[in-house]
Amino acid sequence: MSYLLILISAVLINNFVLMQFLGICPFLGVSRRIETALGMGMAVIFVMVLAGGMTYGIQQLLMPGYEYLQTLAFILTIAALVQVVEMVMQKLSPILYQALGIYLPLITTNCAVLGVTLLNIKREYNFVEAVVFSGAAAVGFTLALLLFAGIRERMERTGLPQYVQGPAIGLISAGLLSMAFMAFSAFRTEQMLQDLAALVGLG
Amino acid sequence: MSTPTFRSELTRGFWRENPIFVIVLGTCPTLAVSTSLQNAVGMGLAVTFVTACSNALVAMLRGIIPNKIRIPCFIVVAATFVTITDLFMHAFTFPLWQALGIFIPLIVVNCIILGRAEAYAYKNTVWHATADGIGMGLGFTLALCAIASIREVLGNGTLWNVPLFGDGFQPILIFILAPGAFFVFGSLMAISNWLKARQGGAA
Numbered sequence: 001m002s003y004l005l006i007l008i009s010a011v012l013i014n015n016f017v018l019m020q021f022l023g024i025c026p027f028l029g030v031s032r033r034i035e036t037a038l039g040m041g042m043a044v045i046f047v048m049v050l051a052g053g054m055t056y057g058i059q060q061l062l063m064p065g066y067e068y069l070q071t072l073a074f075i076l077t078i079a080a081l082v083q084v085v086e087m088v089m090q091k092l093s094p095i096l097y098q099a100l101g102i103y104l105p106l107i108t109t110n111c112a113v114l115g116v117t118l119l120n121i122k123r124e125y126n127f128v129e130a131v132v133f134s135g136a137a138a139v140g141f142t143l144a145l146l147l148f149a150g151i152r153e154r155m156e157r158t159g160l161p162q163y164v165q166g167p168a169i170g171l172i173s174a175g176l177l178s179m180a181f182m183a184f185s186a187f188r189t190e191q192m193l194q195d196l197a198a199l200v201g202l203g
Numbered sequence: 204m205s206t207p208t209f210r211s212e213l214t215r216g217f218w219r220e221n222p223i224f225v226i227v228l229g230t231c232p233t234l235a236v237s238t239s240l241q242n243a244v245g246m247g248l249a250v251t252f253v254t255a256c257s258n259a260l261v262a263m264l265r266g267i268i269p270n271k272i273r274i275p276c277f278i279v280v281a282a283t284f285v286t287i288t289d290l291f292m293h294a295f296t297f298p299l300w301q302a303l304g305i306f307i308p309l310i311v312v313n314c315i316i317l318g319r320a321e322a323y324a325y326k327n328t329v330w331h332a333t334a335d336g337i338g339m340g341l342g343f344t345l346a347l348c349a350i351a352s353i354r355e356v357l358g359n360g361t362l363w364n365v366p367l368f369g370d371g372f373q374p375i376l377i378f379i380l381a382p383g384a385f386f387v388f389g390s391l392m393a394i395s396n397w398l399k400a401r402q403g404g405a406a
Contacts, residue, residue, distance in 0.1 A: 019381050021235040025314055028230065068290060071308040072282040079275055108278075111231050111312045118305045163400065167227050168392040175385030182382065 003132050010136035012184040016112050017144040018177055023112030027145055028170050030103070037149035041142030043100040045135065047085060047107050048116055051078050052134025055117040056127050074117050079108045112141055147177060212334035216342035223346035224395040228314040232306050233347055234384040240363050243351035245299040247344025249292065249307065251337060253284045254316050258336030260284075261324040268325075277320040278311065285310045315339055346391075353387050354378045 016022045023044075030040045055074050062069055086104045089097040107113060116137045120130040151173050160169055186192060222228045229250070236246045257280045261268075268276045289307045292300040300307065310316070319339055324332040355361055358378030360368050377383050 021231050021381070021384065022309075024230040024234060025228075028227070068286060071286050071289065071311055072279065075278055075282050075311050076275070079278060108274075109312045109314060109317060111309045114312050115305055115309055118308055122305065163396040164389075164393040168389050168396060171385045171389030171392065175382040175389065178385055179377075179382040182380070 003129070006129060006133050007136045008187060010133055011140040011143060012181065013187060015140045015144055015181050015184075016115070016137045017141055018174065018181045020115075022115040023110050023141050026106060026110055027141075027148065027174070028167055030106075031145055031149040031152055031170075034146065034149045034153060037145045038142075039099055040103045040106075041138075041145050043103040043107060044110065044112070044141055045138040046100070047078075047082060047104070048113055048138035048141075049131060049135045050085065051081055051113055051117055052120055053127070053131050054081060056120060056125075056130045059121050070118075070121070075114055078113055078117070082108050112137065144177070148174060151177070207331055209330060209334045212331050213338040216335070216338035216340075217345060218342070221342045221346055221395075222315045222318075222339050223343060224392050225399075226318070227392075228318050229343060230388075232309065232313060233343075233350065234381075234388060235306055236303055237347055237351040237354055237384060237387075238379055239355045239359070239361075240348060240351045242299070242302050243347040244344065245292075245296065246303055246306065247340070247347050249288050249303075250310055250313065250315065250343050251340025252288055253281065253310055254319060254340040254343075255333055255336035256284045257281045257316055258319055258324040258332040259329055261320045262327060262329040262332035265325050273325065274317070274321070277317055277325075281316045281320070282311045315343060350384070350387050350391060353391075354383055358383060 010016070014020055017024065017027050026040060026044075030036050055077055058073050058077055059070070062073060082104055086097075086101065089101065089104075116134050120133060123133075125133055148170075152170065155169065155173065164172070216222060220226060223230070223233055232246055232250070236242045257277070260280050261277060264276070264280075285308060288310070289300075292303075292307060319335060323335050327335070352362060355363075356367060357375050358380075360366060360372045360374045375383075378387065
């Protein structure tokens with residue numbers, strides 16, 4: 001049950017992009033077309049789950065007295081991880097590399113990745129919870145990105161005033177999407193979650 | 204083109220090349236911490252300190268840092284100053300440190316810092332790079348304060364925690380919540396585009 005709670009909370013209620021404002025740069029940057037959004041989303045899910053697990057281990061190493069190195073150690077871990085993933089993917093799965101390769105370098109500076117690793121520690125999750133939360137956060141990111149890309153594809157065909165074109169209208173439509181996601185806060189209580197789980201056949 | 208002076212490099216970031224409204228960098232903290240003017244000023248000053256110091260150090264080391272590994276080097280430089288800021292704020296401004304939460308360590312992946320290191324500090328003198336860093340940081344602060352003032356006044360009826368209206372005032376809660384951040388940011392960006400276009404037409 002608690003894993004389901006983490007999952008639903010991270011994907012819908014506290015969506016990383018729309019509610020917690022993490023990963024806004026790629027959200028605005030690579031949301032022009034649904035295919036690129038999907039590619040970026042997959043790359044983020046992949047890296048975020050790995051990073052969530054790895055930094056959990058790093059934190060255990062830093063534990064006795066070196067906590068102040070957390071930021072430095074985590075960002076270097078993520079940067080190195082992205083490099084390694086890129087090289088391994090190129091060698092083992094050229095098809096996957098072609099699909100996700102161009103998004104990988106961008107992930108290092110995606111604040112959602114560093115954000116999720118810091119939140120794992122802050123919320124004192126155990127290893128499994130940390131990995132579940134990382135994956136769920138990444139799925140939430142991908143969901144928001146896909147929805148937003150769909151909206152933007154439609155929007156390009158409408159005549160917009162010159163001054164709101166580009167990021168300005170992007171932000172305003174993200175606001176509407178964020179408002180829609182606020183409705184999910186109805187699932188905040190344990191009872192509602194149990195009802196939902198029963199509904200989809202998990203409970 | 205006139206030769207750059209300390210002053211011209213400093214003021215460029217305020218309006219003409221404002222990192223938030225014009226270059227659209229560092230959007231995540233802009234949306235997240237602009238719930239009140241106090242948070243905005245605190246975050247703005249923290250970012251200014253980090254951009255100024257990291258620009259200065261990157262410019263100082265530009266002859267030493269090899270071209271191929273420059274990005275990891277920039278990240279280490281930024282992470283060092285972010286850690287200093289984080290510990291300093293934890294010690295001396297605890298309530299602010301709590302309010303800003305993970306967005307302080309996330310300054311590391313703020314695109315403004317890496318962007319300025321890559322685009323400016325790596326190619327210019329220490330003096331000019333410092334000016335650029337301070338200017339960009341203050342430009343970020345100004346934009347952040349503009350967004351935060353609107354959100355605090357409309358969403359909470361206060362400015363710098365001082366109530367502005369009588370008891371009968373009903374705050375528009377949505378401006379403090381997530382969607383409000385997107386709306387205010389998007390609208391201000393459209394206004395800034397409009398002002399720029401008008402200035403350009405007049406000149």
